[in-house]
Amino acid sequence: LKEQQMPKKFQEVKFLNYQKQKRILITGGAGFVGSHLVDYLMKQGHEVVVADNFFTGSKNNVRHWMGHQNFELISHDIVNPLYIEVDEIYHLASPASPIHYMYNPVKTIKTNTLGTINMLGLARRLGKKILIASTSEVYGDPDISHHPQAETYFGNVNPIGPRACYDEGKRVAETLSYAYAKQEKVDVRVARIFNTYGPRMHMNDGRVVGNFILQALKNEAITIYG
């Protein structure tokens, strides 16, 4: 038999009965962080729906679940509304590394503002919980050097600087989340993720830990300016 004709083998997933199994939407689920969340929730036995426009993500990151009865992949740009029925939402769609988010700053702003409004609107209509992926970059170029910065620190962001599309975009995403929580009683969670690294991150991510790992793998000197 040719490889394509052989029944596909999936990693084992737990069985959850219909009362326990949730249908979970992950925007940006074909990206680095999102695809690991897909793996985690799939293995827990949930139904996972990924909505992604593949700007920085790739089908390869979730290919190992394609064809699984609990998995669904939707090619969708989150700047546009999405009408779908789910029990929980993880909103991760946004380029994350400076190289990617500065490539098209206007699009980065739209993704983090309009895209976040759409997902909060979805959570509002459904009355379901939503997690928004924010970033340590909401602290901008922090005046306090203690790392990680505390949530009591409000940040130091230049609203017209080259990183503003992302930093301010995420700050508005946070503001929107708490406005929807207060005004519309949406159950929101905001996670300020600090630099993360691991399998499936982009080779051209450009951030320091990834650069060091890449230099080490290529047997090059480990240097910031290499």
Ligand code: NAD
């Ligand atoms: P990533 O670039 O690997 O993944 C982002 C995913 O979002 C990709 O699959 C991309 O195609 C998708 N996407 C982008 N714009 C979209 C749009 N308009 N519509 C639909 N999909 C879209 O990045 P990541 O590192 O996995 O980051 C995931 C989330 O975590 C992002 O919101 C990012 O801001 C946040 N975050 C990541 C880090 C980190 O160190 N990786 C740090 C802080 C915050």
Ligand code: UDP
């Ligand atoms: N929205 C969506 N899916 C839904 C419900 C809403 O994409 O299931 C979008 C829709 O585009 C809307 C936005 O979310 O514009 C905000 O929704 P909300 O109900 O908060 O505001 P309104 O519809 O009044 O603008």
